[in-house]
Amino acid sequence: xxxxxxxxxxxxxxxxxxxxxxxxxxxxxxxxxxxxxxxxxxxxxxxxxxxxxxxxxxxxxxxxxxxxxxxxxxxxxxxxxxxxxxxxxxxxxxxxxxxxxxxxxxxxxxxxxxxxxxxxxxxxxxxxxxxxxxxxxxxxxxxxxxxxxxxxxxxxxxxxxxxxxxxxxxxxxxxxxxxxxxxxxxxxxxxxxxxxxxxxxxxxxxxxxxxxxxxxxxxxxxxxxxxxxxxxxxxxxxxxxxxxxxxxxxxxxxxxxxxxxxxxxxxxxxxxxxxxxxxxxxxxxxxxxxx
Numbered sequence: 001x002x003x004x005x006x007x008x009x010x011x012x013x014x015x016x017x018x019x020x021x022x023x024x025x026x027x028x029x030x031x032x033x034x035x036x037x038x039x040x041x042x043x044x045x046x047x048x049x050x051x052x053x054x055x056x057x058x059x060x061x062x063x064x065x066x067x068x069x070x071x072x073x074x075x076x077x078x079x080x081x082x083x084x085x086x087x088x089x090x091x092x093x094x095x096x097x098x099x100x101x102x103x104x105x106x107x108x109x110x111x112x113x114x115x116x117x118x119x120x121x122x123x124x125x126x127x128x129x130x131x132x133x134x135x136x137x138x139x140x141x142x143x144x145x146x147x148x149x150x151x152x153x154x155x156x157x158x159x160x161x162x163x164x165x166x167x168x169x170x171x172x173x174x175x176x177x178x179x180x181x182x183x184x185x186x187x188x189x190x191x192x193x194x195x196x197x198x199x200x201x202x203x204x205x206x207x208x209x210x211x212x213x214x215x216x217x218x219x220x221x222x223x224x225x226x227x228x229x230x231x232x233x234x235x236x237x238x239x240x241x242x243x244x245x246x247x248x249x250x251x252x253x254x255x256x257x258x259x260x261x262x263x264x265x266x267x268x269x270x271x272x273x274x275x276x277x278x279x280x281x282x283x284x285x286x287x288x289x290x291x
Contacts, residue, residue, distance in 0.1 A: 027228040040264035061136035065116035071109040113140045134172040141165035180226040187219035
């Protein structure tokens with residue numbers, strides 16, 4: 001009896017371990033490729049890759065989720081929101097001056113965000129630990145936050161989406177600890193709350209958020225090293241934070257990495273060269289240089 005039970009028990013244990021391991025998925029190659037095109041400002045190719053992936057994987061929530069992110073990234077570039085000077089200048093961030101958003105892109109953005117949310121919730125009904133679905137929920141609320149805050153200038157309205165994104169990120173990290181991309185949302189939340197005046201913090205509470213800028217940077221650095229999808233965006237945010245915190249040479253080093261990683265991106269190259277001219281201290285040893 002014991003001899004028969006041992007193999008059965010071992011089989012059950014192996015099944016349980018393999019089922020748990022499946023909750024953490026490797027990066028989806030097509031999405032990684034589309035993101036590479038997006039960060040090189042080749043939006044046409046990014047959308048083409050994502051469209052093909054959505055067609056062949058109609059039930060995968062990350063497809064429409066990243067499709068929405070490509071629309072948002074395009075609009076933020078068109079409206080010059082991605083420039084470092086925008087994020088460093090608080091007056092520009094707080095300004096209510098609007099540039100009319102592209103109506104077709106707005107419709108496509110919200111349609112894909114909503115589709116990603118529906119697919120994620122449908123999958124979670126049968127697979128509550130599915131990492132793609134959990135991350136999709138985190139991502140779509142973050143996308144809504146950014147669109148409302150930066151494109152539509154509805155900053156107060158965007159806070160509820162930001163809180164929900166943080167809640168989804170916490171849940172994802174609890175269920176799938178190795179999904180480091182979730183720390184992007186936590187890093188943004190920590191820095192955003194940490195940048196508020198003291199009396200304002202009493203009225204704005206985010207789940208499991210201390211308002212620590214040091215913790216924000218720590219979380220973003222983890223994403224930049226270990227994130228499946230959001231590493232480049234974490235590096236972009238780190239460069240902005242370094243500028244805001246009066247650490248321009250740290251920003252130069254991050255921008256040099258980004259400009260090498262995405263050589264076809266004219267904005268990254270321009271921002272790097274502008275800062276490098278102001279702070280000419282060498283950032284990285286040239287490739288092939290001797291120690």
